Amino acid sequence: MASRSHSVGVLVFDGMKMLDLSGPAEVFSEANRYGAEYRLSIVSADGAPVRSSIGVRVPADVDARAAAAYDTLVVVGGDALPGAPVDPGLSTAAKALADRAGRVASVCTGAFVLGAAGLLEGRRATTHWQHTAALARRCPSTRVEPDAIFVKDGTTYTSAGVTAGIDLALALLEEDHGPDLARKVARSLVVYMQRAGGQSQFSASLQGPAPRTPVLRLVQEAVQGDPTADHGLEALAARVRVSPRHLTRMFRAELDTTPVKYVELIRFDMAKALLDAGHNATEAAALSGFPSYESLRRAFARHLGLSPIRYQQRFATTAPGSRTRTATG
The missing domain is CATH 1.10.10.60 (Homeodomain-like)
Structure with missing residues (x-):
């Protein structure tokens, strides 16, 4: 398939959810096997490595201040975001990157970073169901949709709990390359497998x-x-x-x-x-x-x-x- 190169920057920080990074990254990587050309860069506010929620050290490819303009910016989430003010350095980095990006997406509580950066004002958005009320309080001009798997408002995308980052990445992939490729990637990644304990997997973008x-x-x-x-x-x-x-x-x-x-x-x-x-x-x-x-x-x-x-x-x-x-x- 014909494809143009598409740059994806993922903004990370100490305490980030590892699956918020690895889930969407695997979708884009798998799409490359079928002819897409996504180029992934890990970005931190100061270019330093970060420590994930599971203790794994994640090196950054670039400092946010020196990062290029990305076609897609993805902001990951972290457990501490709903309960405390977002670090000003992180929100400033998100705003600067978003201003240069073609589209902006958050995974799970990454919506709180977008909110702190002023990127959700007057928009529709979602986050993990446990934190939708907190996001609504933090961002009073934002229409928070607690039951959505992901929400698209213009070029801004927000998604629900951590595995919903996969659903969101599949939706972005479908937007770029159509539903056929998105379905191939979903099948390859076994999107419809049952969750642990038998709870059925749900993928809004492919139903x-x-x-x-x-x-x-x-x-x-x-x-x-x-x-x-x-x-x-x-x-x-x-x-x-x-x-x-x-x-x-x-x-x-x-x-x-x-x-x-x-x-x-x-x-x-x-x-x-x-x-x-x-x-x-x-x-x-x-x-x-x-x-x-x-x-x-x-x-x-x-x-x-x-x-x-x-x-x-x-x-x-x-x-x-x-x-x-x-x-x-």
């Missing part, structure tokens, strides 16, 4: 067909960004400025489905992710945009042949002391 047409991608982003909003045919058509009939034709031609069925598929995938994360079925229905538990139950019956509660019981963790909550908690 269901990925639209190629810009208008259909706008529909996808609108539903993923706010699943509880009105996404009926008339509302969707008005949002993307085409007639309902034309929008329906576009969906049938490219995805062999209808807008209504596609919206349900996105909401269904979100509901599965919420159940996987420990929400009860009533909560999952409300947060993913289904009008009631009964409508969610019918969707699960159509797609999986079992109820949401049965699904959660089947895939819940088998760790000692754990239990699956019922539909009402």
